[in-house]
Structures are given as structure tokens and as C-alpha cells.
Amino acid sequence: MQTRTPHVLKPSILQFCNSIVPNQQPFYIPVKTLLNQPINECFAILPKHIATHGGEQIFGWIIWEWPKVMIEAEFHTVWRTEDGILIDITPKIISVNQILFLPDISRKYEGRQIDNIRKPLTGDKRIRRFCQLSHEIFLALNEGDLAYKCEVPITPRIQKIKDEMTQLHLTFIQKYG
Numbered sequence: 279m280q281t282r283t284p285h286v287l288k289p290s291i292l293q294f295c296n297s298i299v300p301n302q303q304p305f306y307i308p309v310k311t312l313l314n315q316p317i318n319e320c321f322a323i324l325p326k327h328i329a330t331h332g333g334e335q336i337f338g339w340i341i342w343e344w345p346k347v348m349i350e351a352e353f354h355t356v357w358r359t360e361d362g363i364l365i366d367i368t369p370k371i372i373s374v375n376q377i378l379f380l381p382d383i384s385r386k387y388e389g390r391q392i393d394n395i396r397k398p399l400t401g402d403k404r405i406r407r408f409c410q411l412s413h414e415i416f417l418a419l420n421e422g423d424l425a426y427k428c429e430v431p432i433t434p435r436i437q438k439i440k441d442e443m444t445q446l447h448l449t450f451i452q453k454y455g
Contacts, residue, residue, distance in 0.1 A: 280451065281342040281350060283374050294349045294397050295341060295380050304341055304380040307356060311369040320355045320368040321387045327367060332360045338381040339395070340366075346454040348399055348409065351380065353392040391420050408446045411439050 284291050287304070295304045315323050324335045336358050339351040356366045356379060366377050385392070393416040398405040418436050432440075 280347070280455070281344045281372070283376060284341060284343040284349075284378050287378075290399065291341060291343065291349060291378075294351070295339075297397075298339060298351055298395055299380055299382045299384070302381060304339075304378050306376045307364040307366055307379050308376050309366045309370075309374055312367050315367075315369055317369045317371055320366075323368055324355050324357060327357060331357075334358045336364060336381060337383070337385055337387065338379050341378040341380055344399075344450075344454075346399055347450050348405055349397045351395040353382075353385065353387070353394070354379070355387060391416070393417075393420075404446055404449060408443060408450070411443050411446070415439050415443075 283306075291304070295302070312323065312327065327333075328335060334357075335355050337353070337355050340354045342350045342352065344350070354366075354368070354377075356364050356368075356377075358364050364379070366379070393413060396409040396412060398409060415436060418433070418439070
């Protein structure tokens with residue numbers, strides 16, 4: 279994907295955030311990833327880190343933007359140091375210096391994955407389809423006990439959805455960059 283941390287807090291991003299957590303503004307926090315930790319495993323990394331270094335876990339959403347295509351919120355947790363400083367310590371697939379974080383005190387991680395929230399930035403039906411397929415994959419990978427497993431086998435159904443998403447992704451890169 280061509281997602282990134284939004285560089286500017288545009289009205290579309292602020293409206294999106296308000297639809298997720300009303301009356302809460304997102305803000306940028308630095309990323310200082312821990313070495314030798316698994317990628318995107320914030321819910322496993324943070325409790326161990328806090329047990330050793332103190333502080334607390336803050337739940338919320340990372341806001342990602344694929345300019346001209348969509349905005350996406352990914353449920354996440356960050357570290358608040360004992361001095362009150364928020365830091366994202368989780369390694370990511372894409373390297374970023376900071377994230378746009380939307381705190382959400384109404385949600386907690388309870389061992390089950392929480393689906394990303396996606397919003398198309400245009401009326402392109404293919405982007406809506408891509409968002410729908412992303413949700414279908416989430417549901418397929420989190421049915422029953424699968425929600426508690428790190429590695430899930432790729433079924434023919436999931437592979438078919440991924441193949442369609444790949445085609446749409448390539449189309450978006452050609453059209454939107």
C-alpha cells in the first residue's frame with residue numbers, strides 16, 4: 279500500500295477522526311522502535327516493556343493516509359513514559375519517524391483483533407470495493423478461535439480476496455500514484 283502518516287491535518291482527516299472518537303483531536307507522536315521485536319505486535323510488546331520500564335499503555339488509533347485514495351485507522355497502543363511522554367515503540371512494516379495518533383479511552387485490547395476503519399477519499403467504486411474486501415479478509419482471519427492466533431492458514435477464499443485486492447491496488451497506483 280501507499281499509506282503514510284498524514285503530513286497535514288486536513289478537514290477530511292479531522293472529520294474521519296471525529297467519526298471514530300468524537301471530540302478528540304489526533305496528534306503526532308514520535309516513533310522510537312525497539313530492536314528485535316516483532317513487526318506490528320504492539321499489544322504483545324507494550325506490557326513487557328512497561329513491566330521493565332514503567333509507564334502505561336495508551337490505546338487509540340494510528341491514522342494512515344493514502345493520498346487521493348483513502349484514510350485508514352488502525353487500532354494501536356503506545357507507551358506513556360513515567361514522565362508523561364507518549365512514544366510509539368512498535369516496529370512497523372513501513373519506516374516512519376512519527377505517527378498521527380487518536381487516543382480512544384473507550385476501547386481496550388482484549389485479546390481479539392479489531393478491524394481497521396477505512397474511508398475512501400473519492401467516489402471511486404473500486405476504492406469502496408477495496409475497503410469491503412479488506413473487511414472480508416479481517417472477518418475470515420478472525421472467525422472463532424482464529425481471532426486469537428498469530429498465524430492463520432490462507433484458504434482458497436482468502437487467497438481469492440487477496441488476489442482481487444492486489445489487482446485493485448495496482449489500479450490505484452496507476453491512477454492515483
